Amino acid sequence: GAVVSQHPSWVICKSGTSVKIECRSLDFQATTMFWYRQFPKQSLMLMATSNEGSKATYEQGVEKDKFLINHASLTLSTLTVTSAHPEDSSFYICSARGLSGYTFGSGTRLTVV
């Protein structure tokens, strides 16, 4: 079945630094990938839709200059959290649609200290 690989699985960074999260579709091509954020005890919130070769589409309230998305190939999308602050600490999850439906990555736990 379709597999989406997400790295790193967890990261701790200092406030003010940037962190890059990678999302790869391993056995299928994904022209579109999705990025979600999940706070403790809450549901997944869609942040943006990543489109290969074009600009990402951000949901209302998500700062595009803070959460940079790059989808340079059909199998890789990256989310960069720039100038991270403690309030950006969260669980970030990517998703892509394969032939059998939507598949999710294993998530990245970001902790900003």
Place this chain on the structure above:
Amino acid sequence: LAKTTQPISMDSYEGQEVNITCSHNNIATNDYITWYQQFPSQGPRFIIQGYKTKVTNEVASLFIPADRKSSTLSLPRVSLSDTAVYYCLVGGNSGNTPLVFGKGTRLSVIA
């Protein structure tokens, strides 16, 4: 995308059958109903998908009445490892529209 409503939480003892019902009154003709399971600090995992009537796989059954305004996920003989959050989603089965998650149902299985 159709909005879904599920119970916030449910408790069950091991070995019992658990039924989680989801309401989706505004489901569109093209929409499928899909259930995902999520464990803490993991991405959601696909459980089952259906359009109408009944669908069964190795882990669950999905019951959808004729009007499709609701659906019920049935987990037979749950174990402690079934403790998770279960999400019901409705949406098209083609194209690249993102899945929009509701609050989900937190199932706690007790020994």
